[in-house]
Amino acid sequence: MTRIKVAICSRDSEENYNWLKDFLEKRMCRKTKIEVHPVYITNNTSQFYKEVSGYHFAILYHTKKRGRINITNVTDSLYDQELQHLSGKFGRNHVAVVVDDLESSDHREKEIIINGQPDLKKHAGEVFLFTERDKDSTEERLIEMRDKTMKSKLKALRKYIKKSKGRTFIFKRIKDKRDQNSAFHVCSRRMTAQENEGPGFTDLDLW
Template sequence: MPRGRRVGIFSREPSESYKWLTDFLLGLSFIKGLLCSKISNSNDWSFREDVNQCKFAILYHSRNRGRLNVTDVTDSLYDDELDYLSSSLGKANVIVIIDDVEDSSDQEKERIQQGQTTITDKATGLFLFSKEDKYTNSNMKEKKLQEIESLIRRSFQLMGLSSHFQTGTMIHKMGRWQNALMFFGLPALVVLYIYGFLYYNFRVITW
């Protein structure tokens, strides 16, 4: 299945834990598909298949699991997964969300990034949400959600720009060939065919 405008949420938590996040993403009309992928130690193949269906990935971790052990620490949970997401989709298309934290300030975010440097190396953003953040309409929550939306939009627009550029280039080249054929006619087409056949099969033409 093509990746298209599909976002994947990858986590060891059940999808009910981040329903607030899926509700937010489903409200963004430019997202054409949302995939929730449950990570476990026995489904590495399934995880990789899910990654290949997405254009943008969110690695989700909840503090309710007990610790902030995403990467680079004892018993970290997502070292391999974050590395695969980043190498498959590109750093610009991966973010990390840590939910249910007691402190969601920028200072706490900086502290986590300093201790778990792989997050900064492999993802384009880290977002912390407390329980209070999730269930209130605070300015901080809205700012973070807007930034997440902006990163996803940027990811999709870059993909669209690339496709548009490739299509335009192809049309331009086809137009040049069409103009040449209209000018020189069928004899030119025959000559070009013979030239191409001899060159690519026998390398007999040296000029």
């Protein structure tokens, strides 16, 4: 069984996204085991960078219960540095953004959010929107997945996470190759500098 470790990163309480954690871990996957761990974001960025290491995939979660959709690129945005770090560490295709508790979650609303906050598209492979209505149902209804809209969104998120496992190997090879090239260029520059400097002369060599 494939095992994928997923970090849900947010400044919001775990209680807000327990429904998402529950589905990903227990009800949405059979052949793939998804382990979901909450990573609470504070103003201590170094601590966040440390805690988020060791995962295969990251979900940046934001709820409009805070009052605004101020994720990035706007005044008082909450996740500029964090989103950039996740993309740099895992690769853009290993990062998803979930925006929760919206009034609307259609394609038009998604375009408005992404166009107004372009770093979402730059640093995350997918953005998933959920409304209060999507979750406005009994626990039994959610378990049975009768809501087709909710089901299709969660299946899309699950599929995206599962695909990330294969992309991890490719991203690692690219990153390793870049590191090798960087090391090669540094070494080449040092050798060139030494050759340009020549063997060097002392006062005694002039006699």
